[in-house]
Amino acid sequence: MNDELTGEVTRGARALVVYPQMRGRGDLDPEARLEEARGLAAAIGLVVAEAMAIPIREPRAGTLFGEGQIQNISVACELNEAELIIVDGSLSAIQQRNLEEKLKRKVIDRTGLILEIFGERAATAEGRLQVELAHLDYQAGRLVRSWTHLERQRGGFGFLGGPGETQIEADRRMIRDRMAKIRRELEQVRRTRGLHRDRRDKAPWPIVALVGYTNAGKSTLFNYLTGAEVMAEDLLFATLDPTMRAIRLPAVEKAILSDTVGFISDLPTQLVAAFRATLEEVNAADVILHVRDIANPDTESQKRQVLDVLADLGVIDGEGGSEEEGETALGIPIIEVWNKWDLLTPMQADELRDVMAQRPDEVIVPLSARTGMGCEFLLETIGATLTSDAKVYTFVIPAADGQRIAFLHARGEVLSEEDAGAGDQGPLLRLQVRLAERELGRFSAL
Known part of the structure; x- marks a missing residue:
C-alpha cells in the first residue's frame, strides 16, 4: 500500500470505520453506508474491527468531529486494538493532520481509501496513469501535512536575496509538472480511443x-x-x-x-x-x-x-x-x-x-x-x-466489397443474398437486410 497515504499500515491491519452522518444527508442509510465502507476496507485486505456512525450537527473546521466524539473514537480504538481510522467521508488536510495528532493513529478518508484500492487494482498502463493522476491531485493538497518537517527555505542571502524556494513549493512544482505530463499522455489515450471508436462505427x-x-x-x-x-x-x-x-x-x-x-x-x-x-x-x-x-x-x-x-x-x-x-x-x-x-x-x-x-x-x-x-x-x-427500429432494405453491392458486405452481416439481419449480374466493378450481389436506422447511416458513410 502507498506509504504517503497509509504510513506503516499494511494488509491485515485492524481498522475502525467512522461514518460522519451529516445533517441534511438523510437520503443515505447509515447502515448501508457502513456496510459499503467495510467492503472498501476489505478490498485492500484491512480487518474492520468496528464500524460506527457519528451524527454531525455542525462540522468542526479543524477536526470535523467535536471533542467528545473524538474521545469516543479514541476509546473505540483502544477497545478494538485498531491501528487505523477510516473516516467514511471527506477530510481536509488540516482535519486529517489534527485527528492524527489527537488520536495518535493513522487516519485516512474515503478518497484516500478508494485511491488505495484503485492503485492496487489498475492493470493496464492507462489505468495506472489515471490512478497516478488522481493520487497526485489528492496528494498536492496534503503537502502541508506530509512535508511540514521540510518547510525550510533555501537560497538567498542578506535582506537583498529574499526568500528562496521552500521544499514544499518545490514538491508542488514537481507534482504539477508530473500531472501535466500524465494529462498529455491521457489525452493521447483519448485520441486513440476516438480513432478506435471511429473504426468500430464504420464496421x-x-x-x-x-x-x-x-x-x-x-x-x-x-x-x-x-x-x-x-x-x-x-x-x-x-x-x-x-x-x-x-x-x-x-x-x-x-x-x-x-x-x-x-x-x-x-x-x-x-x-x-x-x-x-x-x-x-x-x-x-x-x-x-x-x-x-x-x-x-x-x-x-x-x-x-x-x-x-x-x-x-x-x-x-x-x-x-x-x-x-x-x-x-x-x-x-x-x-x-x-x-x-x-x-x-x-x-x-x-x-x-x-x-x-x-x-x-x-x-x-x-x-x-x-x-x-x-x-x-x-x-x-x-x-x-x-433491431427495434429496423426496416428491410435491398442493397446491390459489388461482390468484391468485403467491408460493406461484412458490415451488413454484422450489424443487420441478412434475409437473402443472391447474384445480381455484373457491373462496372465486376460481379454484383443483391442483399435483402433488416437494418436499424442508425446502422443505415453508418453503412452509407462507408
Missing part, C-alpha cells in the same frame, strides 16, 4: 456497455455471457480497467460487450475526472445495460448514484430523467438489469414484479448472473433493442 459490431454500482455483478454477468474469466469477486471495485469480448445475439451476428469500472457514492472528484477516458466508452455504446443489485436494500440509492455519474459524463440529462424512458440523452437505449434475483425471498420477488408492471415503458430484465437464470432472455432483449 463490424455494435457495442453493449455494462454500467452499474460497484459489486452489482457486472463482471459475473460479463463472464457468463462471454465465457471470459474477468476477475469477479464479492469485492468492491473488482474491475477497474475496461474489458471487451464478443457475444452472439439473436438477429445480430455479433456484438461487443464492454465491462466498465463500478460507480460508487461520493466518488472522489479526482477519480471522476481521471477515469473519464475509460468511461467515455459508454458514450460510444449502441446499448447500455444498467446492472443493479436488486437484492441490496439500498438499490434505489445506488441507482441514483449511477445516474449522477452518467449525467456528469453527459450520457443522460442532469436529472436522470432520460433513463426513466429507456433511452439516454444521446439516444442510446438503456436496459435495466435486475441482477441477484436468486437472493430475493418469494415475497420480495412478487413485489418487484408489481413494480415492473407499473413501469411498462422501461425495459427491465430480472436475472441471476451467478446461476444464469434470465440471461438468455437478456440476450434476446439486447438483440430486439438493437
Whole structure:
C-alpha cells in the first residue's frame, strides 16, 4: 500500500470505520453506508474491527468531529486494538493532520481509501496513469501535512536575496509538472480511443456497455455471457480497467460487450475526472445495460448514484430523467438489469414484479448472473433493442466489397443474398437486410 497515504499500515491491519452522518444527508442509510465502507476496507485486505456512525450537527473546521466524539473514537480504538481510522467521508488536510495528532493513529478518508484500492487494482498502463493522476491531485493538497518537517527555505542571502524556494513549493512544482505530463499522455489515450471508436462505427459490431454500482455483478454477468474469466469477486471495485469480448445475439451476428469500472457514492472528484477516458466508452455504446443489485436494500440509492455519474459524463440529462424512458440523452437505449434475483425471498420477488408492471415503458430484465437464470432472455432483449427500429432494405453491392458486405452481416439481419449480374466493378450481389436506422447511416458513410 502507498506509504504517503497509509504510513506503516499494511494488509491485515485492524481498522475502525467512522461514518460522519451529516445533517441534511438523510437520503443515505447509515447502515448501508457502513456496510459499503467495510467492503472498501476489505478490498485492500484491512480487518474492520468496528464500524460506527457519528451524527454531525455542525462540522468542526479543524477536526470535523467535536471533542467528545473524538474521545469516543479514541476509546473505540483502544477497545478494538485498531491501528487505523477510516473516516467514511471527506477530510481536509488540516482535519486529517489534527485527528492524527489527537488520536495518535493513522487516519485516512474515503478518497484516500478508494485511491488505495484503485492503485492496487489498475492493470493496464492507462489505468495506472489515471490512478497516478488522481493520487497526485489528492496528494498536492496534503503537502502541508506530509512535508511540514521540510518547510525550510533555501537560497538567498542578506535582506537583498529574499526568500528562496521552500521544499514544499518545490514538491508542488514537481507534482504539477508530473500531472501535466500524465494529462498529455491521457489525452493521447483519448485520441486513440476516438480513432478506435471511429473504426468500430464504420464496421463490424455494435457495442453493449455494462454500467452499474460497484459489486452489482457486472463482471459475473460479463463472464457468463462471454465465457471470459474477468476477475469477479464479492469485492468492491473488482474491475477497474475496461474489458471487451464478443457475444452472439439473436438477429445480430455479433456484438461487443464492454465491462466498465463500478460507480460508487461520493466518488472522489479526482477519480471522476481521471477515469473519464475509460468511461467515455459508454458514450460510444449502441446499448447500455444498467446492472443493479436488486437484492441490496439500498438499490434505489445506488441507482441514483449511477445516474449522477452518467449525467456528469453527459450520457443522460442532469436529472436522470432520460433513463426513466429507456433511452439516454444521446439516444442510446438503456436496459435495466435486475441482477441477484436468486437472493430475493418469494415475497420480495412478487413485489418487484408489481413494480415492473407499473413501469411498462422501461425495459427491465430480472436475472441471476451467478446461476444464469434470465440471461438468455437478456440476450434476446439486447438483440430486439438493437433491431427495434429496423426496416428491410435491398442493397446491390459489388461482390468484391468485403467491408460493406461484412458490415451488413454484422450489424443487420441478412434475409437473402443472391447474384445480381455484373457491373462496372465486376460481379454484383443483391442483399435483402433488416437494418436499424442508425446502422443505415453508418453503412452509407462507408
